[in-house]
Amino acid sequence: MTGTHKGTTITRRRALAVTGGTAAAGGLAIAGYQSAFADETAATAAESATGSATETASASASATSGSGTCVLMSSVTEGPYYLDGALVRKDITEGKSGVPLTLRITVQDTTESCAPVAGAAVEIWHCDAWGYYSGYTTANPGGSAPAESEDGSTADDKTYLRGYQVANANGVVKFETIVPGWYTPRTCHIHVKVHTGGEKEDGTYEGGKVNYTGQLFFDDDIAEQIFELEPYSQHSGTWTELDDDMVYDGGGASSGLLTLKAVHKKDPSKGYKGSITLGVDPDAENTGAGSGGGGGGTPPSGAPSGAPSDAPSASASSSASSS
Helix, strand or coil, X not given: CEEEECCCCCCCEHHHHCCHHHHHHHHHHHHHHHHHCHHHHHHHHHHHHHCHHHHHHHHHHHCECCCCCECCCCCCCCCCCCCCCCEECXXXXXXXXXXXXXXXXXXXXCCCCCEECCCCEEEEECCCCCCCECCECCCCCCCECCCCCEXXXXXXXXXXXXXXXXXXXXXXXXXXXXXXXXXXXXXXXXXXXEEEEEEEECCEEEEEEEEEEEEEECCHHHHHXXXXXXXXXXXXEEEECHHHXXXXXXXXXXXXXXXXXXXXXXXXXXXXXXXXXXXXXXXXXXXXXXXXXXXXXXXXXXXXXXCCCCCCCCHHHHCCCCC
């Protein structure tokens, strides 16, 4: 089944250069984001000092089946919008407006009794509230949406909503981002890769190998509420629900379905906290590129036929034929 959502109108992105009104709106969005996650900053020190045992136990429980063994995550395609060279950073928003999302990912070794994979580099990337990806801002997201250039943020069109974090001793990383929008024919999702064996260099992550390539998904009811809010509602048309998505296979958490908790139950605009445990094999390699990356299908409407002219490497072109 699919759900159809009607859009409303506001002003956004490059208008920042010509109108103070958009700048004021951007300020409100940023203020709301900071407010929603004020508690995260305050709690960080306490978590580091006292939360290690609790985090490890909780992560182990969420990554195990009834038999007590770790669940190896299902790898899928990296999709047509991957780019090498993402920055190592916690906050990947770059001022992009949307419903705030704090994403907590725990990486565990399925070959070592659910031991945390300390030092694993977790990379994520996803579209903005209107369905556009950095590096591919002219690709049509389907339906009816403003041009990405109308967004009122100052985000870099080559890097927004992409980033790495390196796992701590408990295998945990956290990102601050926004809930993605949608594009035809996909459901709401976040792309993810787990790398090991490399190192941070010049603000990015270099070397090593990719152990896991997957996608993270959002419950339909939560996505529907979010898509009715600004700025998402300016993208009108039909979005794809989980049961009709070409990648999500219905396996719940082991297939990438996030556990989501609203910051304020009665007001979804205040944001969500999302979490998931990724069970991986650190000896395996799965880049998700081309036909060897698992589930996929045809590219979204307007998807690129190759890498953008200023792409940092050839990796994007190798994956442009999958979704």
